[in-house]
Amino acid sequence: MTVVRVDLAARGYDVVIEAGLLARAGAALVPFANGRPMPIVTDANLAPQLAVLTDSLAAAGIAATPIVVPPGEGSKSWATLAEVIDRLLALGIERSDHVVALGGGVIGDLVGFATAILKRGCRFVQMPTSLLAQVDSSVGGKTAINTAAGKNLVGAFHQPSIVLIDPQVLDTLPPRELRAGYAEVVKYGLIDDAGFFGWCQANGAALLAGDAAARETAIAHAVAAKARIVAEDERETSGRRALLNLGHTFGHALEAETGFGAALLHGEAVAAGMALAFAYSAERGLCVVSDAQAVAAHLAAVGLPHDLASAGVDADGDRLVAHMAHDKKMEGGTLPFLLARGIGRTFLDRSVDLRDVARFLDTQRVPA
Ligand SMILES: NC(=O)c1ccc[n+]([C@@H]2O[C@H](COP(=O)([O-])OP(=O)(O)OC[C@H]3O[C@@H](n4cnc5c(N)ncnc54)[C@H](O)[C@@H]3O)[C@@H](O)[C@H]2O)c1
Numbered sequence: 001m002t003v004v005r006v007d008l009a010a011r012g013y014d015v016v017i018e019a020g021l022l023a024r025a026g027a028a029l030v031p032f033a034n035g036r037p038m039p040i041v042t043d044a045n046l047a048p049q050l051a052v053l054t055d056s057l058a059a060a061g062i063a064a065t066p067i068v069v070p071p072g073e074g075s076k077s078w079a080t081l082a083e084v085i086d087r088l089l090a091l092g093i094e095r096s097d098h099v100v101a102l103g104g105g106v107i108g109d110l111v112g113f114a115t116a117i118l119k120r121g122c123r124f125v126q127m128p129t130s131l132l133a134q135v136d137s138s139v140g141g142k143t144a145i146n147t148a149a150g151k152n153l154v155g156a157f158h159q160p161s162i163v164l165i166d167p168q169v170l171d172t173l174p175p176r177e178l179r180a181g182y183a184e185v186v187k188y189g190l191i192d193d194a195g196f197f198g199w200c201q202a203n204g205a206a207l208l209a210g211d212a213a214a215r216e217t218a219i220a221h222a223v224a225a226k227a228r229i230v231a232e233d234e235r236e237t238s239g240r241r242a243l244l245n246l247g248h249t250f251g252h253a254l255e256a257e258t259g260f261g262a263a264l265l266h267g268e269a270v271a272a273g274m275a276l277a278f279a280y281s282a283e284r285g286l287c288v289v290s291d292a293q294a295v296a297a298h299l300a301a302v303g304l305p306h307d308l309a310s311a312g313v314d315a316d317g318d319r320l321v322a323h324m325a326h327d328k329k330m331e332g333g334t335l336p337f338l339l340a341r342g343i344g345r346t347f348l349d350r351s352v353d354l355r356d357v358a359r360f361l362d363t364q365r366v367p368a
C-alpha cells in the first residue's frame with residue numbers, strides 16, 4: 001500500500017493506492033459513514049465495480065444508495081448536475097455527509113462540484129476507476145461541469161476527504177481510455193521531470209499492455225507529483241499549479257471543436273495539445289526541435305494524437321483560438337500559455353499573442 005498525503009492543513013487528505021482496495025473499501029469508508037445509506041454516484045459502465053463496492057460496504061455495516069448517470073463527457077452538464085443534486089436532496093443529505101464518486105474524471109468532477117454547492121458544501125470521497133482519474137483528476141480538488149461556451153467553465157475548488165485508488169480496476173478499462181489517461185501521465189514528465197519522461201519512453205508500452213507494476217509505479221509517481229504541486233498552489237494563484245495545464249489550452253480548444261465527446265477524449269486532446277505546445281515552443285526558439293520531435297514521437301508510438309491531423313481536427317487557427325477566449329488563465333485580455341524550454345522545463349509564458357498562435361496553428365493544419 002502507498003499513501004500520499006495532500007498537505008493542505010485543515011483540507012488535507014490521504015490518497016491510498018492499493019491493488020484490490022475496491023473490495024476492501026467498506027472498512028476504509030467506515031469513518032466517513034453516518035448511519036444512513038451512503039450515496040454512491042457512478043456511471044452505467046461501472047455496474048460490476050459498484051456491486052463490489054456495495055458488497056464491501058455491506059460487510060462493513062454500511063448500506064449504499066447508488067445514483068447512476070450516463071457515461072461520458074456529456075454528464076458534466078447542468079442537466080446531470082441538477083439530477084444528481086435533486087437525488088441527493090431527496091435522500092436528505094446533510095452537510096457532514098459523504099458522497100462517494102466511483103468512476104472516471106467525469107464522475108469525480110461532477111460529484112465534486114455537486115457536493116461543493118449542495119448546502120454550501122457537503123463532503124465527498126474520490127474512488128477513481130480510470131487511469132486518468134487515478135493519476136490526475138481525483139487529486140487536487142478541481143471540480144467542474146462544461147457549458148455551451150466551453151470546458152470546465154462552471155466549477156469550484158473542493159477537496160475530497162480521502163482518495164481510494166485500486167489500480168486493479170484498470171483491468172476492465174477499455175484500451176482507448178487507458179491510452180487517453182496515459183497522456184496525463186506523460187504530462188508530469190514534460191512539466192518538470194525529464195527523468196520521468198525517460199521512464200515513460202521505456203515503460204509506457206508495457207503499462208498500456210497491462211503491466212501491473214508499471215501502472216502502479218506511474219500512479220504513485222503521478223499522485224505524489226500532483227500532491228506536491230497542489231500543496232504549493234491549491235487555487236492556481238501563484239502560477240505553479242498552472243503547470244498542470246500543459247497542453248490544455250490547445251487541448252480544450254480541440255475538445256470544443258470536436259464537440260466534447262467520443263470523437264476526441266480529454267486525454268487524447270491533451271496529448272495533441274502537449275505536442276502542439278512543444279512544436280510552438282520549438283518554432284519560437286524556446287526549446288530544441290529534437291525535444292518537440294521526441295514528445296510527438298512518444299505520443300505517436302503509443303497511439304495517441306500528436307498533431308492536428310491525428311486529433312481529427314482541420315479547423316483554421318482563428319477558429320481554434322476563438323475557443324480559447326474563455327480559458328480560465330486569461331488575465332486582462334491576454335492568455336498566459338504553457339510553453340517549454342525543453343522536456344521537463346515547462347513554464348508560463350505571458351508574452352504570447354493569440355494572433356500568433358492562430359498563425360502557428362495554420363502552419364500545422366493539413367486540410368482534408
Ligand atoms: N479535476 C481535475 O483535476 C481533472 C484532471 C484531468 C481531467 N479531468 C476531467 O476528467 C474527465 C475525463 O476523465 P476520464 O478520462 O476518466 O473519463 P470518464 O470519466 O468519461 O471515463 C472514461 C470511460 O471509461 C469508463 N470507465 C471508467 N473506469 C472504468 C473501469 N475501471 N472499467 C471499465 N470502464 C471504465 C467510463 O464509464 C467512461 O466511459 C474530463 O472531463 C476532464 O476534463 C479533470
Ligand SMILES: O=C(O)C(=O)C[C@@H](O)[C@H](O)[C@H](O)COP(=O)(O)O
Pocket residue numbers: 136140142144151152184236241242244245248328
Ligand atoms: O489539476 C489541475 O490543476 C489541472 O489542470 C489538471 C488538468 O489535467 C485537468 O484537465 C483540469 O481539469 C483542467 O483544469 P482547467 O482549470 O483548465 O479547467
Ligand SMILES: [Zn+2]
Pocket residue numbers: 136184248266270
Ligand atoms: Zn487534464
